Amino acid sequence: MEETVLRLEELLFPSVADVTVLSVDVNDETVRIEACSAAAGAACPGCGSGSGRIHSSYLRFPADVPSAGRRVVLCLRVRRFFCRDASCGRRTFVEQMPGLTRRYSRWTERLRSTLAAVGLALAGRAGARMAGLRT
Numbered sequence: 566m567e568e569t570v571l572r573l574e575e576l577l578f579p580s581v582a583d584v585t586v587l588s589v590d591v592n593d594e595t596v597r598i599e600a601c602s603a604a605a606g607a608a609c610p611g612c613g614s615g616s617g618r619i620h621s622s623y624l625r626f627p628a629d630v631p632s633a634g635r636r637v638v639l640c641l642r643v644r645r646f647f648c649r650d651a652s653c654g655r656r657t658f659v660e661q662m663p664g665l666t667r668r669y670s671r672w673t674e675r676l677r678s679t680l681a682a683v684g685l686a687l688a689g690r691a692g693a694r695m696a697g698l699r700t
């Protein structure tokens with residue numbers, strides 16, 4: 566008998582490459598997912614040169630789309646890298662996870678696109694009420 570093994574990364578983040586799920590904790594109200602990047606390094610947004618030299622890391626908590634009626638709490642461990650190019654204006658930069666995060670955003674990309682669709686369909690206060698956003 567052939568056994569099917571579901572990988573958590575493919576189940577939880579089907580459109581995100583190089584992500585590792587460290588843990589998933591589910592209770593009645595929330596799904597807490599701890600994840601980090603599986604990439605060896607990242608490209609500097611200033612000069613584009615790649616770097617694998619880690620300066621530090623910290624946790625980000627971007628809001629995500631709900632799952633089966635439960636609030637999803639993402640705990641992303643992101644790394645800050647040194648830029649290798651001495652002529653670059655940035656000494657360090659933080660990695661982004663394409664398809665999941667963007668710089669300065671407190672929402673995941675899939676939450677952003679979902680809310681944009683709600684906003685376009687309903688517009689204004691009706692869309693905010695439906696999405697549960699405070700105005």
Ligand SMILES: [Zn+2]
Nearest residue numbers: 609612648653
């Ligand atoms: Zn740079």
